[in-house]
Amino acid sequence: DAEPVLGGGPGGACRARRLYVSFREVGWHRWVIAPRGFLANYCQGQCALPVALSGSGGPPALNHAVLRALMHAAAPGAADLPCCVPARLSPISVLFFDNSDNVVLRQYEDMVVDECGCR
Amino acid sequence: DAEPVLGGGPGGACRARRLYVSFREVGWHRWVIAPRGFLANYCQGQCALPVALSGSGGPPALNHAVLRALMHAAAPGAADLPCCVPARLSPISVLFFDNSDNVVLRQYEDMVVDECGCR
Numbered sequence: 001d002a003e004p005v006l007g008g009g010p011g012g013a014c015r016a017r018r019l020y021v022s023f024r025e026v027g028w029h030r031w032v033i034a035p036r037g038f039l040a041n042y043c044q045g046q047c048a049l050p051v052a053l054s055g056s057g058g059p060p061a062l063n064h065a066v067l068r069a070l071m072h073a074a075a076p077g078a079a080d081l082p083c084c085v086p087a088r089l090s091p092i093s094v095l096f097f098d099n100s101d102n103v104v105l106r107q108y109e110d111m112v113v114d115e116c117g118c119r
Numbered sequence: 120d121a122e123p124v125l126g127g128g129p130g131g132a133c134r135a136r137r138l139y140v141s142f143r144e145v146g147w148h149r150w151v152i153a154p155r156g157f158l159a160n161y162c163q164g165q166c167a168l169p170v171a172l173s174g175s176g177g178p179p180a181l182n183h184a185v186l187r188a189l190m191h192a193a194a195p196g197a198a199d200l201p202c203c204v205p206a207r208l209s210p211i212s213v214l215f216f217d218n219s220d221n222v223v224l225r226q227y228e229d230m231v232v233d234e235c236g237c238r
Binding site for chain 1: 194
C-alpha cells in the first residue's frame with residue numbers, strides 16, 4: 001500500500017501520521033519472536049467542515065459525521081466535532097510463542113492504519 | 120432496533136447517548152418536508168482499558184485501538200486513547216424538495232447511531 005501521507009505538524013486536517021510501535025513498549029517482546037515492531041501509524045487532525053466531508057481525499061465521511069460537523073458549525077456547544085479515526089487498516093503477521101511454547105505464525109487484522117476518516 | 124443504552128452522565132465508558140436533531144438546527148428545514156427531525160444519537164465516553172477491549176458489550180474493538188490503549192497505559196504521553204465513535208448505524212428516509220421542486224423520498228445511510236466502539 002502507498003505510504004500514508006505522513007509528517008507535518010500535529011495540527012491540520014484529519015490524516016494518518018507515522019508511528020512506529022516496538023513490541024517491547026507494550027510488553028509483548030517476551031512472547032513475540034518477530035517482528036520486533038512495526039509501523040502502526042495513527043490518526044490525528046481536525047474533522048471540521050469541509051474536511052469532515054471528504055477526510056482529505058480519503059473515504060467519504062459518514063452522513064452522521066457530516067451532520068455533526070454542520071451542527072458544530074451552527075452552534076459549537078451543541079455537538080462535538082466528529083473524531084479522526086482509522087478508516088482503512090491492514091493486517092500484520094506475527095511469529096510468537098503460544099502458552100505451550102509452540103512457535104506460531106498468525107495474521108492479526110486491523111493493525112496498521114492506512115487511511116483515516118471522520119466518524 | 121433496540122433503544123441504545125442512553126442516559127447517564129457525560130463521563131463513563133464509551134457508549135451511545137441520546138441526541139435529537141431537528142433539521143431546523145442545521146438549516147435543512149427549508150427543503151426537508153419530513154421528518155422534522157430524528158434521534159441521531161452520538162458517541163461519548165472513555166476508551167481506556169478494559170473498555171477499549173469490548174466497547175461495553177458492543178462490537179469488538181479494533182486491534183489497533185487495543186494496541187493504543189496498551190501504549191497509553193504503559194506511557195500516557197506516548198499515544199492518545201482511541202476515540203469513541205459510531206460502530207453500527209441505521210439509515211433514515213427523508214421526504215424533500217429537490218432543486219427542481221420535485222418531491223423526492225430518499226433513504227440516507229448512516230444517520231442514526233445504534234452502537235459505539237473504540238477506534
